[in-house]
Amino acid sequence: MVRTKHHNRTPKRYTSRRHPPRLLVTGLLLLTAATLCGLFLSYANWRQLSDERQLKQEQAAQFAALDKRVAAAAQKKIDDAKKAEAAAKAAAAADEAARKQSAGQHPDGTVSSSICAVTIPSTLTVVINKKHCFSPLNWAPSDLASVQGYLLRSEAATQLGAMINAASAAGMGFSPSSAYRSYDNQVTTYNTWVAINGSQAAADTVSARPGYSEHQTGLAVDLQTSGCALECFAGTAAYQWLKQYASDYGFIERYPVGLTSITGYSPEAWHWRYIGVATARDMKTKGIQTLEEYLGIPGGDY
Ligand SMILES: [Zn+2]
Structure with missing residues (x-):
């Protein structure tokens, strides 16, 4: 039987002569681990930078939108002030015309010898x-x-x-x-x-x-x-x-x-x-x- 046959063999032993030295294997493993670790750190670093860039872009967009709103509000304030000034001028001109007319003056400023x-x-x-x-x-x-x-x-x-x-x-x-x-x-x-x-x-x-x-x-x-x-x-x-x-x-x-x-x-x-x-x-x-x-x-x- 096959098993009997094997029983008779002297079990082979692994020897340093037939396999790579343990030191080399360990070294290779360590090197691989270090490389992977390095790669992972690089990736993590890249992700972090990428996230920061995106955050910065979003913040910049928010600031730009805020600036726009502030500028629009400022412009509206200026426009409102201009409108108010024009209305005040028109009202003053109307008052002046009415005053002249009641004083016997023509609307163009010339004075009559009688009440107009x-x-x-x-x-x-x-x-x-x-x-x-x-x-x-x-x-x-x-x-x-x-x-x-x-x-x-x-x-x-x-x-x-x-x-x-x-x-x-x-x-x-x-x-x-x-x-x-x-x-x-x-x-x-x-x-x-x-x-x-x-x-x-x-x-x-x-x-x-x-x-x-x-x-x-x-x-x-x-x-x-x-x-x-x-x-x-x-x-x-x-x-x-x-x-x-x-x-x-x-x-x-x-x-x-x-x-x-x-x-x-x-x-x-x-x-x-x-x-x-x-x-x-x-x-x-x-x-x-x-x-x-x-x-x-x-x-x-x-
Ligand atoms: Zn006529």
Whole structure:
């Protein structure tokens, strides 16, 4: 049997001659362990550095976000301060304009010989001229009605319609070319003239300042014939008809020839003003041509 066979053998012994010396094995083991240990330490060190870098990056991002928030808050503070300053300036300018107006000064700083502000612009005989402006400057009538697409205050509109019909029946046709103009509308008109003429003084000769135009009363109308508007209107038969009959409908020629120093305006044959039938007839009877003279109210230039 195999086992018996083996029993007879002398057991072999390991000898230093046939195997590596123990010292070498131990050395190799130690070297391997040291290498592994070194590798592990290097890895741990790398991980630690990597983690630190990431942490630093995260912190930097947080600081950047914080800086942004601080900068935004600072900018908002500056913007708010600017807005408050602009609002304060606007309020001061409005106060100053109101103070000047109540002191009889024009909003542009020039001083009138009389108080500018007309506080009841709704009366039919109200005088709005270069020394009498609306108060508030942007006053608007509340009873506007249309005549051929142009707006006038209700009573004036009815009377203009009747006058146009009567003239037409007499073969003297005319129609409105301009009637009520709002304050905002006059601002645009006046500024256009300032731009065209290059100065306020030059613009004043052809256009009323905003808040000083009789067209804002809703009682003034510019008339034209089919062949003629503005300057040439004085030469028309329609104008002659108006001079004779307009008072019967409550209208007067507002800026007659030769009275510029009283009205403040060069002659405007086309510009007619409603003041009510009784007053218009009374003025005609007394031979008084201007509202300023009739009511004893100062007029003329600004
Ligand atoms: Zn006019």
